[in-house]
Amino acid sequence: MKILDKYLLKSFLITFTTVFVILFFIFILQTVWLFIAELAGKDLDFVLVIKFLLFSMPRIIPLVLPLSVLLASIMTFGSLSENYEFAAMKSSGISLQRAMRSLIFFITILAIVAFFFANNVIPFAEYKFINFRKNIAQAKPAMAIAEGQFSDIGEYNIKVNKKSGENGNILTGITIHKKSNSGNGARIVIKAKDGKLISSEKSSILKMVLNDGYYYEDVIPKKYEERNKLPFVKSFYKKQVVNIDLSELNNVDLNDSSITNTNNMLNVSELRYTLDSLNTNYDNDVVSFSENINQRVGLNHRTIKSDKPQKFKALPKNILSVLDDTQKSGLLKTVQNNISSTLFSIEASKNELKNKERNINKHWMALYEKFVIAYACFLMFFIGAPLGAIIRKGGIGLPIVFAVLIFITFHFINTFGKRLSQEGGMTPFMGAWMSSFILTPLAVLLTYRATNDIGLINFDVIFTPIQKTIQKLTQRFFPKQT
Structure with a gap:
């Protein structure tokens, strides 16, 4: 044997x-x-x-x-x-x-x-x-600018529709967002029909020459009531030069490794440790969000859980009846702003929690996939x-x-299964093992x-009943001649 x-x-x-x-x-x-x-x-x-x-x-x-x-x-x-x-x-x-x-x-x-x-x-x-x-x-700035998506280079986010030229330095359909120092997003947006990258090994400055474009800048008034008008500055230019400082970007070691924020880079023990931290962080965010919303609407856990009757001062049946028209308008506008602010906060927190849940599911999928391949x-x-x-x-x-x-x-x-589980349609365990569960009975x-x-x-x-049916139909409609 x-x-x-x-x-x-x-x-x-x-x-x-x-x-x-x-x-x-x-x-x-x-x-x-x-x-x-x-x-x-x-x-x-x-x-x-x-x-x-x-x-x-x-x-x-x-x-x-x-x-x-x-x-x-x-x-x-x-x-x-x-x-x-x-x-x-x-x-x-x-x-x-x-x-x-x-x-x-x-x-x-x-x-x-x-x-x-x-x-x-x-x-x-x-x-x-x-x-x-x-x-x-x-190390190669022209390579850092990808077609059809925003690329982070220094203090700019740059998007181009197409790159051409020998080294990819000819750009078409350029959109540039300049980062704000205050961290409130990009207030300066520069658009151009086309442009060109000019760099030199002796200089740490990358020049981007832009042609036929527009310059937009959001203006934030000092008075709060004027901010709802969303004022901005717009100008047209035939040619403009944007200088990008590459002194920090060029000072890199090709053997350096500093990115560690992806689930595909972790082994089983690291994934379990990371999942524990992510779940704890997620639970804390849910509690913090609930307490924040309760405070916004005037509720707290003591008020909700208390069995003792609360004493309130007598209030008019219609609180607006004691106010004049100006006060009513101000009060209603304040209430409207508070409601809008609360709804915005709920929506933002909902999206943030959804992204964190999706990230947790990706880590679970990465953990299960190591066993699925075996x-x-x-x-x-x-x-x-x-x-x-x-x-x-x-x-x-x-x-x-x-x-x-x-x-x-x-x-x-x-x-x-992976896509569905990442979006919360099923558990990550079922998403990772669904294909194996379905094909195991076949094996x-x-x-x-x-x-x-x-x-x-x-x-x-399959064919015997069909053959018998055909024989019966043949004998019926085409009988043998004697």
Whole structure:
């Protein structure tokens, strides 16, 4: 039996390694394609490009590994069935479960390695990848300005619709927000039809020459009642130069790592610690928000919980009757302002709590996904191995069709569950494990049918009634001539 185990293990390992390398190369090409615009023409040396790709490689392992196990299992067991090697094994009294024993041992080791890889290597690589991109962007200012989104550079937030030119220094459709020192948002907005970036290695100042645009600046009056008019200054210009100080941005080390605020950079123990802090912070915010609203509307926990009757001074039935028209107008305006302020505070707090809840769900998802990838190796093996034995086809034809369909289903359900759980539509546990829960019965069914030589689908059950119906109709409308 050891000879058979070695033979099966060798066949599977050769197929698995080949499939894994091919799929890994395909996904690497996809990564290069996604970031080619970010890397090309930015005057980066070859070593920086290689480090960029190396840090991005581990993130594709959760996609490549389960698909490789699935495809290798279908191809290996399909080839054995196609060449009647399984028939020889069964005639010798060797069942499918016995034939799979050595491979189950290998898949167990692979699942353990996958978990430790997801728990240690992927967070480290993600940590390095994000920081490396940030540091490159700081060292290469033209690279820091991305198309179609706001980019934070010094005291400015810059958005461009399109970049062109040899080094991406020709800009089209420019919108610039200058940060306010008071922290009350951007009061200065500069728009331009096009522009150009001019930099020099000897200077820490990046010049942005803008053409044909508008300059807007919000003006905050000293009198509070005049602020509702929202006054602002607007001017048109043919050419304007914006100087951006890069003295702090250029003083960076490409090996420095200072970003630590993403859930994908944490291992299991760090995620548990972070989740504990996030949940505590969330609970405190809810309590603080409740107390703040109660104070705004004149309620407090002592008033609500008190069983003793409260003594109030006698008030007129209509409090407005004791006021003149001016006082009534002032009172109603004050009440209206208080209500608007309270509603605004409630809406802002609601959005803030929603974002914090979404962040907590993302951390839970990152925690569960480290276990899902290990289970996915088992799941794909117990789907692929019996499926290959049933379809009895090896090679790269029919097995690839089945593997792609199954994996797309798995990946679609997994993505749908993640999105839904992040928005609070279901618990993060169900979102992360939903695809595994749905496909596990398929693995059990296929293993049962392959063990009992039932086949994938009993077509006789479907076609026999149809055939009988056609025969009856034929005999009725086209009787045989005697």
